Amino acid sequence: NAGVTQTPKFQVLKTGQSMTLQCAQDMNHEYMSWYRQDPGMGLRLIHYSVGAGITDQGEVPNGYNVSRSTTEDFPLRLLSAAPSQTSVYFCASARGNTGELFFGEGSRLTVL
Amino acid sequence: AQKITQTQPGMFVQEKEAVTLDCTYDTSDQSYGLFWYKQPSSGEMIFLIYQGSYDEQNATEGRYSLNFQKARKSANLVISASQLGDSAMYFCAMRGGGAQKLVFGQGTRLTINP
Numbered sequence: 001n002a003g004v005t006q007t008p009k010f011q012v013l014k015t016g017q018s019m020t021l022q023c024a025q026d027m028n029h030e031y032m033s034w035y036r037q038d039p040g041m042g043l044r045l046i047h048y049s050v051g052a053g054i055t056d057q058g059e060v061p062n063g064y065n066v067s068r069s070t071t072e073d074f075p076l077r078l079l080s081a082a083p084s085q086t087s088v089y090f091c092a093s094a095r096g097n098t099g100e101l102f103f104g105e106g107s108r109l110t111v112l
Numbered sequence: 113a114q115k116i117t118q119t120q121p122g123m124f125v126q127e128k129e130a131v132t133l134d135c136t137y138d139t140s141d142q143s144y145g146l147f148w149y150k151q152p153s154s155g156e157m158i159f160l161i162y163q164g165s166y167d168e169q170n171a172t173e174g175r176y177s178l179n180f181q182k183a184r185k186s187a188n189l190v191i192s193a194s195q196l197g198d199s200a201m202y203f204c205a206m207r208g209g210g211a212q213k214l215v216f217g218q219g220t221r222l223t224i225n226p
Contacts, residue, residue, distance in 0.1 A: 031212045042116075042203060042216035043157075050212075058213060090157060094212045101147070101207075101214060103157035 002026050006091050006104035013081045013111045021076040021107050023091030029102070031094040032074040036060065036087040037106075043090065049074055081111045114139045114208050116217035124223045125194050132179070133189040133220050135204030141165075144208035146187040148178065151201040151219070160202075163187060191222075199224045 007022045025032065033048035035058075045058030049068040063085060065077040074093075078085060091104040115138040125131045137146065148160040163171045163178045171178040179188040191198055201221050205214040 033212065035216075040218060042218045043205075043214075044216070045213055048213060059215075088155070092157075096212075100159045100162065101212060102159070103149075106155050106157075 004091055004093050004102050004104035006089075006107050008107060009105065010108050011110070013078075013109065015082060015111060017081050018077070018079050019081065019109075020078075021089055021091075021109070023074045023076065023104060024072050025074075025091075025093040025102070026072065027093060027095070027102065028071060029093035029095050030071070031096065032068065033058070033092050033101075034064070034066065034074070034076045035090045035092065036085075037090060038087050046076065046089075078109075081109075083111045085109065086111045114141070114144075114206050114215045116204050116206050116215055118204055118217035118220050120220045121218075122221045122223070124225060127196060127224050127226050128193055131191045131194050131198075131222065133191075133202050133204075133222065135187045135189065135217060137185050137187060137204075137206050139185075139206065139208050141208040144206055146178065146180070147205040147207065147214065148176070148187075148189045149203045149205060151203065153200070157203075161189065194224050196224050196226060198222060 004025045034046040035043040047066040049055045089107045092101045094101045117136045144165045146163045150158040161173045175192045177190045201219045203219045204217045
């Protein structure tokens with residue numbers, strides 16, 4: 001039972017480079033989201049999606065793009081990485097508007 | 113806007129003692145949900161317990177219980193008979209507005225001493 005799978009687990013980028021964090025879930029969940037976790041600040045919502053073709057911004061969306069072409073996948077794109085985007089990123093999914101949010105194992109990104 | 117406040121950055125507890133982790137929240141929504149997650153040193157987020165705003169009974173899951181005081185806007189996590197494996201970061205979170213957009217507190221680092 002894979003649940004929520006994130007790749008890569010670790011990544012080092014140079015300022016200005018682009019990359020995509022992949023997220024896939026096999027639970028047929030409608031809702032998917034991306035959070036970032038910084039020291040002393042808890043988790044903050046970047047973008048979320050309530051279904052295929054529907055995305056919206058969270059609390060800290062600047063510098064990130066998302067798309068949801070399928071129910072299973074919700075990639076997070078950094079178009080021009082900045083040191084301020086150094087963080088641990090978590091993808092999460094849930095069934096509908098209620099119930100538990102299932103998290104991936106996290107992706108640690110360092111931008112030099 | 114919704115807000116979660118966890119006022120205890122760190123707590124140290126002796127093994128087998130009960131521990132209460134504090135969480136207060138602020139929201140204007142009538143319908144909302146409160147969560148607790150555990151984050152061990154390995155980094156994953158582990159769901160512990162959930163309380164809905166209309167639930168009359170306090171939620172319990174094994175050694176975890178949620179002390180929900182709606183009038184005080186508090187949702188404290190109680191861990192009974194603490195174990196060394198309970199050492200971790202604990203996050204309180206709130207869902208409101210009819211969506212799964214969780215707002216997290218800053219977390220409490222719990223250390224269980226043998």
